[in-house]
Amino acid sequence: MNTETPNIAIKAENITKIFGDFTAVDHISFEVKKGEIFGFLGANGAGKTTAMRIFSGLSIPSSGTATVAGFDVYKQTEMIKKNIGYMSQKFSLYHNLTVKENLNFFGGIYGIPRKELKIKGDLLIKELGLENEKNKLVSELPLGWKQKLAFSVAIFHEPQIVFLDEPTGGVDPVTRRQFWKMIYEASDRGITIFVTTHYMDEAEYCDRISIMVDGKIAALDTPANLKKHYNAQNMDDVFYELARGAKRVE
Amino acid sequence: MKQLLTFVKKEFLHVLRDRRTLLLLFGMPVVQILLFGFALSTEVKNTKIGVLDLDKSQTSFEIISKINANRYFDIDKNLKSIDQAENAFKGGKIKMIVMIPTQFSADINSGKKAQLQLITDGTDLNLANQIYSFMSNILLDFYGQQTLQQNSGVQPEIRMLYNPQLRGAPNFVPGVMAFILLIICVLMTAIAIVREKESGSMEILLVSPMKPYIIILAKAIPYFILSLIILVSIIILSVTVLDLPIKGNLILLFGISIIFIITNLLIGIVISILTKTQQTAMLISLVGTMLPTLMLSGFMFPVENMPIPLQMVGNLIPAKWYYQIVKNIMIKGTGLEVVWKHVLVLFAMMAVLFIIAVKKFKIRLE
Numbered sequence: 283m284n285t286e287t288p289n290i291a292i293k294a295e296n297i298t299k300i301f302g303d304f305t306a307v308d309h310i311s312f313e314v315k316k317g318e319i320f321g322f323l324g325a326n327g328a329g330k331t332t333a334m335r336i337f338s339g340l341s342i343p344s345s346g347t348a349t350v351a352g353f354d355v356y357k358q359t360e361m362i363k364k365n366i367g368y369m370s371q372k373f374s375l376y377h378n379l380t381v382k383e384n385l386n387f388f389g390g391i392y393g394i395p396r397k398e399l400k401i402k403g404d405l406l407i408k409e410l411g412l413e414n415e416k417n418k419l420v421s422e423l424p425l426g427w428k429q430k431l432a433f434s435v436a437i438f439h440e441p442q443i444v445f446l447d448e449p450t451g452g453v454d455p456v457t458r459r460q461f462w463k464m465i466y467e468a469s470d471r472g473i474t475i476f477v478t479t480h481y482m483d484e485a486e487y488c489d490r491i492s493i494m495v496d497g498k499i500a501a502l503d504t505p506a507n508l509k510k511h512y513n514a515q516n517m518d519d520v521f522y523e524l525a526r527g528a529k530r531v532e
Numbered sequence: 533m534k535q536l537l538t539f540v541k542k543e544f545l546h547v548l549r550d551r552r553t554l555l556l557l558f559g560m561p562v563v564q565i566l567l568f569g570f571a572l573s574t575e576v577k578n579t580k581i582g583v584l585d586l587d588k589s590q591t592s593f594e595i596i597s598k599i600n601a602n603r604y605f606d607i608d609k610n611l612k613s614i615d616q617a618e619n620a621f622k623g624g625k626i627k628m629i630v631m632i633p634t635q636f637s638a639d640i641n642s643g644k645k646a647q648l649q650l651i652t653d654g655t656d657l658n659l660a661n662q663i664y665s666f667m668s669n670i671l672l673d674f675y676g677q678q679t680l681q682q683n684s685g686v687q688p689e690i691r692m693l694y695n696p697q698l699r700g701a702p703n704f705v706p707g708v709m710a711f712i713l714l715i716i717c718v719l720m721t722a723i724a725i726v727r728e729k730e731s732g733s734m735e736i737l738l739v740s741p742m743k744p745y746i747i748i749l750a751k752a753i754p755y756f757i758l759s760l761i762i763l764v765s766i767i768i769l770s771v772t773v774l775d776l777p778i779k780g781n782l783i784l785l786f787g788i789s790i791i792f793i794i795t796n797l798l799i800g801i802v803i804s805i806l807t808k809t810q811q812t813a814m815l816i817s818l819v820g821t822m823l824p825t826l827m828l829s830g831f832m833f834p835v836e837n838m839p840i841p842l843q844m845v846g847n848l849i850p851a852k853w854y855y856q857i858v859k860n861i862m863i864k865g866t867g868l869e870v871v872w873k874h875v876l877v878l879f880a881m882m883a884v885l886f887i888i889a890v891k892k893f894k895i896r897l898e
Binding site for chain 1: 534535537538539541542545546549550731732733735736737738739740741742
C-alpha cells in the first residue's frame with residue numbers, strides 16, 4: 283500500500299494513451315477515495331474503455347502517472363490484478379457451468395485456498411438465497427440473479443477496488459435497484475466501486491461522477507454539484523450539455 | 533500450478549457438458565472406421581466377372597478354375613460369343629470379361645507368346661484398375677507355373693508387399709487418425725479460445741492474476757488429453773475390428789503422434805489469436821487446414837500425380853508427414869531409421885509454430 287495517501291484507492295495524474303496518431307485518453311487526472319462509488323461516464327468512443335483498461339492493469343499508459351490500490355500502473359500490473367475485481371455487462375458467468383462450479387473457478391484463479399473457498403462459497407450461496415440453485419447451470423437462472431451472482435463473484439476474493447463496466451445493461455428497473463443495493467453494501471464494507479453506465483438515473487446513485495468527452499475529463503463532481511453548476515434538472519441534461527460538444531463520434 | 537489445475541478442470545467441464553460435440557468427436561472416428569472398413573470398401577471381393585472361352589482346351593479350363601477358386605472373383609456368366617460381351621457389361625453386374633482366344637493353348641504348347649484379353653468396365657475406373665491388376669497377378673501366377681514347367685523365358689512376378697489383398701484399411705486408418713487429430717486440435721481448440729473472446733470472458737480472465745500463457749495452456753490441455761484418448765480408440769478399433777495389426781513400435785507411434793498433436797494445437801492457438809469470432813475461426817480452420825489436408829496430403833489423391841507447385845504446398849501440411857510416418861510404422865513396421873526425416877520436419881514445424889504463437893500472442897496482448 284502507498285503510505286502517503288492511505289485513503290486513496292485510485293490516483294491518476296495526466297494519464298494519456300496514444301494509439302498511432304490517435305489520442306484515446308488525453309491527460310486525465312482524478313482521485314478516487316476508498317469506499318467511494320465513482321461513476322465513470324462518457325459517450326461511446328470518449329475513451330472510457332481505454333482508461334478502464336489502464337486502471338485494471340490490461341494496458342500500459344503512454345504517459346502520466348497513476349496508482350491503483352497503491353500499485354503503479356506501469357510496473358505493478360500483476361499486483362493491481364490481484365487487488366481488483368471486474369465485471370462487465372457483456373459477460374457475467376460461464377453459462378454451462380453450475381453456480382458452484384463458477385464460484386470455485388473464479389475463486390480458484392484468484393488463488394483462494396480450497397478450504398476457505400468451500401466455506402466462503404457456501405456462505406455466499408446462503409446470502410444470495412441460491413441454496414436450491416447451487417447445482418443448477420447458470421444458464422437456467424433469471425438474468426437478475428445472474429447479475430447479482432456475477433457481482434458477488436467479482437468481489438468474492440475481497441478486492442480493494444471493483445470495476446463495473448455497464449453492469450446493469452438489459453436489466454429491468456427493479457432488479458437494477460436491487461443490484462445497486464448490493465453495490466452500496468460493498469461500498470459500506472470499504473470496497474471502492476468504479477462504475478461505468480449509460481443510465482443517468484444510476485449516475486445519481488454515485489458519490490461522485492466524472493464525464494469524459496473526447497478523451498478528456500470534462501466534468502468531475504458530485505451529482506448534486508454538477509446539476510447546480512450546469513443549471514440542470516437531472517443528470518441527463520448535464521450529460522447532454524457536455525456530450526453535445528464532442529467532436530469524436532464512434 | 534493450482535490456478536492451472538482449476539482452469540483445466542473448468543475446461544474439462546465445458547468439454548464434458550457439451551454432449552453433442554463430445555458424441556461427434558468420439559462417434560466420428562468410430563463411424564469413419566466402420567464405414568471405410570466395411571461399407572465403403574474399395575477392396576476387390578467377389579467381383580462378378582464373365583468368361584468367354586473360345587479355346588476350350590485343358591489349359592483354358594485350368595485358368596478358369598484357378599480364377600474361380602479365388603475368393604476375389606466370381607464367375608457369373610459363361611459367354612458364348614464376343615457379341616454377348618457388351619450386353620453383359622450393360623447389365624451392370626459384370627465388371628470384367630476374361631477372353632481366351634481360340635489358339636491360346638496351341639500357342640503355349642508351341643512355345644509362342646500366348647495372348648489373353650481382359651476387358652473391364654471403364655466407367656468405374658478405380659475398380660477396373662484394381663481388378664485388372666489383381667487378375668494379372670492370378671494369370672501371371674498361372675503363367676509362372678506353365679513357364680517353369682516348360683523352362684522357357686522369364687516372367688515378371690508382381691507382389692503387393694505389406695498389403696497383398698489390396699485392402700483399403702492400411703490406407704485409411706492413418707488418414708482417419710491424422711484427420712480426427714486435426715479436427716480436435718485445430719478446430720476445437722481454436723473455437724474454445726475464441727469463444728471466450730466472443731462471450732467477453734477473456735476480459736475477465738485477463739483482468740485476473742492469471743498469466744495469459746496459463747490461460748492458453750489450460751485451454752489446450754483438455755484437447756491434448758482428448759486427442760490421446762481418441763488416438764487409442766482408433767488404434768484399438770483398427771486392431772480388433774479391422775484386423776490391422778500395428779507392425780511397428782507402439783511407443784514410437786505415440787511419441788510422434790504427440791508431436792503431431794502439439795503441432796496442431798499450436799495451429800489452433802495461432803488461429804484463435806488472429807481471429808475474433810467463432811465463425812471466422814471455424815472458416816479459417818476448415819479452409820486453411822482441413823481442406824488442404826484432405827486434398828494434398830496424399831490420403832485421398834496420390835501426391836505423386838500432382839503438379840510440382842501443389843506438391844510443394846503439400847509439403848507444408850503437417851498431416852502429410854504424419855500420414856506417411858504412421859503408414860510406415862503401422863503397416864510396414866519400420867522404425868525411426870526410415871522415418872527420421874519426416875519426424876524432423878514435423879518437429880521443425882512444431883518449433884516454428886511455437887515461435888509464431890508466442891510472438892503473435894505478445895502482440896495481441898498489447
